[in-house]
Amino acid sequence: MSETLKPTRRTMLTRLGILLNAGIGAVLAVPVVSYLLAPLRGKNGAPYNQWVKLGPLEQFPEGETRLATFRNPVVRPWDGQTADIPCWVRRIDAEKFQVFAINCAHLGCPVRWFAASGLFMCPCHGGVYYADGSRASGPPERGLFEYEHKVEDGELVILAGQLPTLAAQDRTGRRKTCDC
């Protein structure tokens, strides 16, 4: 029995065969892994975040906070309704806006605006925010996520495209504009 374990030409060839397979496997792993990591690189070379129109300024009366929706800039044809993203637009005065993500800064549930009390409330774990998005109470550690925005040709435009999470946002600021 021990005799057959001695390295002969055949055992050497077997080892070579195993090595050959391992090598080819390693080479083939490269496309597999990069395929799996594709979601990290944006779609078709386009960055995830792009400027999207929210609509003409008249839609947002001064001193009010309104729900607006936009189509996500990067979509798949089979995304359906999931690519329609809502957000809260607060028009402070003629020029000044704040655009808040719908997703609670705690764990992403949809916050609702209550105009009479000037609060955003979250249905999940009871997070509450003030009208300017800052944290009022409950489990969130920070204020609502905000989208970067500008006014172009009489329309409100925001920089959006990703699900807002603590990772996609600045973790340090209490309310930092989205730099994702």
Added chain:
Amino acid sequence: MRLLKALGAWLDFRLRLGEGIREAATHPIPKSSASWWYVFGSAALTVFGIQVVTGILLAIVYVPSAAQAWSSLQVLNHDLTLGWFLRAMHGWASNFMVALVLIHMIQVFLFGAYKFPRELTWIVGVFLLLMTLGMAFTGQVLRFDQDAYWGLGIGASITGRVPVIGGALVHLLLGGPIIGGDTLSRFFALHVFIIPGLLIGFVGLHLLMVLKLGINEWPMPGRIVRRETYLKEYEQLTHEGVPFVPDAIWKDLVFGAAIVAAIGVCAAVFGPFGPKGQPDPTIIQASPRPDFFFLWLFSLLSLLPPQMETPVLLLMPPVAILILLLVPVLSGEGEKHWKKRPVAVLTVLVVAVALGSFTHLASTTPWSPEMDAWSGAPVPISELKGRSALERRGALVFQAKQCRNCHRLGREGGMRGPALDEVALRLTSDQLIRQVLQGGGNMPAYGKNLSPAETTALVAYLETLKPAGRAPAHDASQP
């Protein structure tokens, strides 16, 4: 009959499986192991079988596309003959499977069955539990409704808390920048190919070890497991033992059949789970809730102090899994009987009570504001009787400013804040004003949203909220 026998012989001559199967089936087990306590594992396996069959049947209709998944579930529920029943079976069997796996695990733990030489069987079992929970979660995602959508959002938000690579992990989890088609596709692959494939492999390993190492004997107080002697003692027990088939298996069969019947009855009586509202994020009137077995987590997320949340969320799962994996390594020998293992019993009790009460809490969600209470739950008439005009105006402010969403009055309203039926006994008018304007103690400050007149009216009303004949709160610093 003769023909059948001949066919069997023909097949076996070529397959050479009969001998092995006969041996495995009739292998001797300790007499005490043919017990009604030893049926949960096999029942979980039976339910897994149901899941495979019903899962495949659902997959021939279900469309794993974000745009169409929800409507394909509607077709299953309403248009296809008994499609609803298959969905119900799959959903209920999932609940039964998680429950059975948990019960099996507790039984194995309390009976010391994880000790030498069955440590690896336990470790593989821990992975089976994780995969079962993984199937439950991914299954909830495939029921692509509002709960699934926001549940994914919660999953992504938790993932996003991982330091440094959180953002990358979120994109990998979602398969893209948002919850959408790519997300559903990858959860479909997880639920239908990846986890079940692993599950089948691990179940095979688990069973193989049960066969090779033998079913655990009934523990006796004082019968100590020692590495040097255990195998001999166990052999002695099997020597005096009984064959697995038929002495033990009939109990597995009876219990398994009862479980299958119970699943069928639940499915027929209670019907399928959801789908609830469409997975349309613009419908923000949603109150996402997880499925039963994740409710405890929902409670935990609501009750943890904010600063503790990220560490707990990120460290708790790996630590819990590590502890489970280490159980047989740390106590691979010694006493098996629960009567001699008070710490083990206590641990099970504490964990069960904790998870149980968290789950129960989640069914009342006292921490969530009741979003419609301000418009749907008017101040009870009894709380308006005999009030002055100013006080009634205060009641109006109380209602219109959404105070009811968090405060109960007359058993209606949210429970986020304290009920206010007797608030005048607790707070003086000065304290009330300060609390309303500045907030604090988890209450938002209303200073910016109340005019002085509104504040006066509101506080005047709140001061009337006390049982008749009892003195209001008194400021000790005043004479």
